[in-house]
Amino acid sequence: MTLERRRTPLKERLKIPLMLTPALAVILLLFLGGLVAGLMQSLGYFPAAGLTEFTFRHYVDAVTDRNFLISLWTTFRIAFSVTLLSTVLAVGAALVLRQRFSGSRLATFLFQIPLPVPHLVAASAVILLFSQSGLLSRIAAALGLINAPGEFPAILYDKASIGVMLSFMWKEIPFIGLVVLAILQSVGPQYEELAQTLGATKRQRLVHVLLPLIMPGVVSTWIIVFAFTFANFEIPLLLGQSFPTTLPVQAFREFQRPELTSRPTGMAIAIVLAVITVLLLIAYRRLARYSRST
């Protein structure tokens, strides 16, 4: 064993580290470097604005601001609702689309369309469709359901952030759905058929066979979608209320103020945002390890 190891040439032993270096360098320098630089600024080390003293003042400023908790709640509420609704609808859609029937090929193709489309395009379409003078309002008027644009429910820039959620869900349902579809396909029908021959009902097959099979993949995408929605900037800025807004919008607003001294406060909000997602990631890893070991 030791002889073997000694005989492996240096070039061979360095092969994998060398292969990993460029990508790791990019992530460590740009991403982790950026996070560390941001952390320093949030802690008051910001020589460009003449601040060199370490302090937690900016965190206290950020967290005690009356807008902070409302923004945190708004962000969380949107991300949670989008993730939950998208997951349920996506799993449902995937379970239907994996069957072959007339129209299933077309539907599966159309289902993929939102995947490469930018979120801003989804927002643009939501505005055209759901604004009070939008296409749906016109269709409702043509059907005699409403008489004036003002009677169409105001779901853009609204308190419940429905417009924001619709834009996200238009993208995220196909994303989760296609992952689930891919998993179902790679698993194949044999487990289900086995359960069926053993006398399992349709409901039992769904609950005890299909759902456990797709669960790990669903949880993975759940985390990706939640984190993405939680940190998205442009959709809530465009379609949400200007107050209360979400944490990323608030962080960026503080950060972009002309006076450089408000930057550390913006940075502190951003770091809180990052910490929440890191905690989420750790919780997920624990969960994944737990479900694998049982």
Place this chain on the structure above:
Amino acid sequence: MTSTPTPELAPGPAQAVSERLLPERRQINWLRWATVTIIVVSVVLPGVSLLLRSFAFRWHYPDVVPGEWGLDAWAYTIDDTSRVFESLGNSLRIALLTTTLALLVGMPAARALGQHQFRGKRVVEWILMMPIIVPALVAAMGIHIVFIRLGLTATVLGVSLVHLIPATPYFVLVMSSVFANYSPALEETARTLGANKIRVFRYVTLPAISSGLLVACLFTFLISWSQYVTTVLIGSGILITLPMVLFPFLGQGNAAVAASITLIFVAPAVMVLILTSRSLGRGSTVMGGFGKV
């Protein structure tokens, strides 16, 4: 890609089972019908409304179809004052550079993760996948001051480097699942037959991974293409990309112009879809990869 045809159910016992399931059939068909309708409507309607709006000249309220058609919005969009062409050029340059950089740094790592077992693999995966979960915006905000000092703000390179933060993990994720399904045995055969490394890559590896590589590159391109806030930040508002021109129009600007810029903005995505629709469909390796993050 791996789209294995589903084996047909064996005729004997399976048929007996499906006969037993007959009473449920009606309900299943209703579900199918509803799913297909919802998908068709929610994909077709946005497209139709964008087209109608961009070609509408006068569109009074209760009308479902514009009263008068016109090319005014498109004329403004292609005019220099709208800055659409300038921003389109910048968007393309940035996305192409980001894709090239992601390709260069991501390929070796994807291969190492897809084909080799080594100590610390999980830690490496953890680090490389972190930007998928932890927002790139926070890192971009932190690095902004460093980029100012290095003179990278408002440059194509600077913006591409920041786009690389979300792009690299996705590239590595997609390519490592492509490599995981690829057997290097043929490469060894080619090597023993005397082919050098470059020829092995060109004639053995590349043809085997090309469709996966295309998907990875196109998606990397689109990640950069869709970036908004990181570009605003690092571009300092001087380097304008297409979403930055679109954004104010979506707020309170001219809806027809917003629609026509949106249609230009979505064009690469539509092209990507046509190129990759086969590799994304049922049972694709690419989408399955996201389930393993």
